[in-house]
Each structure stands twice: as C-alpha cells, then as structure tokens.
Amino acid sequence: MSKANDQDSIDRYRFHHIDIHKCLKCKNFWCEDACFRGIYKVINKDTTPKCLVVEDREDFCLKCHICTTACKSRAITID
Ligand code: SF4
Numbered sequence: 001m002s003k004a005n006d007q008d009s010i011d012r013y014r015f016h017h018i019d020i021h022k023c024l025k026c027k028n029f030w031c032e033d034a035c036f037r038g039i040y041k042v043i044n045k046d047t048t049p050k051c052l053v054v055e056d057r058e059d060f061c062l063k064c065h066i067c068t069t070a071c072k073s074r075a076i077t078i079d
C-alpha cells in the first residue's frame with residue numbers, strides 16, 4: 001500500500017508534523033484548545049481548516065503529547 005499521498009499532505013516543521021489533509025474534515029479544532037503553550041493556530045475554520053504551528057512558538061513545546069492525544073484525527077506527530 002502506497003503512503004505517497006499521506007506523505008504529500010504533511011506539513012513539516014522542525015519537529016511537529018501535521019497531516020493537513022485530516023484537518024480539512026476537522027470541526028472541533030482540539031489542537032488549539034489542548035495546547036497550553038499556544039503552539040497551534042487553525043485557519044480557515046469555516047471553509048478549509050488547516051492547522052499551523054505558530055511562527056517562533058515551536059521552541060515552547062514541552063513534548064507533553066496532550067495535543068497528539070487531543071486530536072482525534074491523529075493529524076499531529078511530534079519527533
Ligand atoms: S491538528 Fe487535529 S485538531 Fe487540529 S485542526 Fe488538524 S485535525 Fe483538527
């Protein structure tokens with residue numbers, strides 16, 4: 001089974017990786033609420049939702065993995 005399409009839809013930051021294809025179907029935006037460090041911002045919530053790692057905030061991540069658990073679509077991975 002090819003994973004090529006999955007790979008193509010992943011936005012890669014330094015150590016956060018977000019499958020933005022999964023964000024398109026998201027209605028709850030769990031990531032924004034879950035991260036107490038303000039790492040995520042979801043844009044285009046009413047049309048084509050997409051989760052971003054906020055510029056210059058990635059270093060504030062504690063790697064607590066609350067976000068990876070909170071995102072029920074399993075769109076987030078952290079190295
Ligand atoms: S990362 Fe998860 S919770 Fe955040 S917008 Fe994407 S699918 Fe939704």
Ligand code: SF4
Nearest residue numbers: 035061062064065067
């Ligand atoms: S691991 Fe913790 S601090 Fe890092 S982005 Fe996720 S919720 Fe935020």
